[in-house]
Amino acid sequence: MDKKIKLGTKEYLEVAQKALDKSIRLIAKSVNKGLANEKDDIAMSFSLMVGPILDTSHSLVVLSSMGKMRDCYSLSRIIFDHVLNLGYFGAKGEDTVKKALQHYHQKSFRDLDRKIEIKDLGFGIGLKDIDKAPISEKLREALDYFTSNKGFEIRSWTGDNVFKKIEIIRDSYGKEAGMMMIINLFYIYRHSSEIIHGTLFGSLFARGMTKPESEQPKDEKELEEFHRTRISFVLICTILMNYVTFQIINEHYHRQKELDELADLIKDFRITLYE
Template identity: 30%
Template sequence: MPADGLDDIHDLTQRLLKAEMRVIDGLIHTLESSKTQRSADEQVITSTILLMLQSMGVSLHSITKLTGTVDMSVKDCFSISRNVVEAAINVAYIATSDVGVAQRAQAHALQKRFRDFNRSGEIAGTRISVGYDNPPEMESIQGLKDALELFTDKNGKEIRDWSPATQNEKIEQVQLVSEQAALSLAGAKFAIYRHSSEILHGTYFGTIYFWTRDNGEPVTRDTFKEHWTNSLLMSVFTGAFFAGLGAVEACAERFNLQSSIENVKALRAELESKLQTN
C-alpha cells in the first residue's frame, strides 16, 4: 500500500478513537445528570458503571497518545486495548442485567479493598506478607461481612473472580438487550485477545510478533510502516474501538438514550464510508 494510504488509515484511527472518547464522555454526562430520575435499582447500576466508563475513556486516550507516531510504543497498546475490551464487556453486562449483578460488583470491590489491608502468599518457596499497622475493624464497614462471605469459598479461600459468568456468557446476556452491542463486543474480543494474551504472558511468540510479518519474514525498515499500520495498529484499534461501541450501545439501549444511539451510528457511518472508498 502507498505511504499516503497508510497515513490515511493512521489518521482515521486517531480521529475515530478521539471521537469515541467524546461519545463516552457524553454518555457519562447523560447518565449522571439523569440518575435521580431513575428507579433505585437503576441508580445502583448507573453508579457502578460510571467510573468504569471513565476508565475506558482514559485507556482510549492512552492508545491515541502511544499510537500518535509510528513506533514500537504500539506494543504496550495491546494490553491497554484488552483492558478496554474487558471493561466494556463488564460495563455492558452490568448495564443489561438485573441490579444483583451491579451489587455483586460493588461487594467484590468492597471485600477486595479490605483484604488488601493484610495480604500474604507463597511464591517459589518464599513467604511474602504485606499489612497495615492499624486496619479498620470489619464491623466498622457497612456490608463488608456479607461481601466477605460472598467471596469466600467453603475452604476459607478468596473467590477472586467478581462474577461466575465467563466473558462469552456476559456477551450472551448483553445480546438479550442489544444484538448490535453483543456483536461489537464479540468482534472486539476476537480482535485483541489472542495476541494480547501472548504479549502479557511474555511468550516468545508474543515477542517476535512485532518483528516478523505474517509470513514469518523479518520486518525491515522498508516494511515496518506497513506492518505497523495494517497488522499492529489495526488489531489495537479494532479491539478498543468496537469495545467502546459495544459498551455505549448496551447502555444506550438499557436506559433508552437516543442521543448516544445516534452518536454511535455516526461513528459507524464514518468508518464504513472510509472502508468503502478504499
C-alpha cells in the same frame, strides 16, 4: 473513509486516530450531561466503567502516534474488559452490581493484611491485630461469600467467563452489540493476552513473525507498516467498543441522537459489522 487510503499507511492511521478521538469526545460530552446524576446502581456502575474506557481510549490515541503496537494491544484489552463488564452489569441488573460491590468491599478489607509465601520466600504488610477488629455484618457476609470451604479467598466476582458474558450481552442488547464484542474477542483478546503475559508468541507476533514466512516483514520499513496496520485494527476495534458502550447506555438512559452520530462515524469508516 476514502477507499483510496490504504490500510497500513500513515494516512489511514491518522484517520483512525481522528475517528477514535471524535468518539471519545462525543461520549464524554453526553455522559457528563447526566449519567452521573442518576441515582440507581446501574448508573453508578456505568459511570465507573465509562471513565476508564474513555481515559484508556485517549491513551491509545497518544501511543498509536508513537507506533507502540504492543502497548496499544495491552490497552485495548483493558477497554474490552471494561465494556464487557459494563454490558454484563446492564444485562444482569442491580443484583450483579451488588455482588460486585460485595467483592470490592471484602477485597478492600483483605488488602489491610496481605502476605505472599512461596517456599522460603515471603512478603507481607498489614495492620496489627486486624483479624481481631470488629466488622459490620455487611462486611462479614461479603467475606463469607468470597471465601471457599477451604478458607481461601475466591478471587473471581462472577462465575461467567468471557464467552458467557458476550452471550448474555447479545441476548440483552442485540446481535449488533454481540458481533462487535466478537470482533474484538477475535482480533484483540487472544493476542493482547499473549503480549501481556510475556509469551514468546506475543513477542514474535509483535515482530510480524507469526504470519506465513512469505508475508513476514523483511526490513524495518515493512515492520513499521505491519505495526501501523495492526494499530489501525486496534483503533477500529476500540471505536466499535465505544459504540457498544454507548448503545448499552442508550438502552437504559436515552441518548439516541448521540448514538446515531456514533453510528454515522462508523459508517464513514466503511466497517462491515456483520453479515
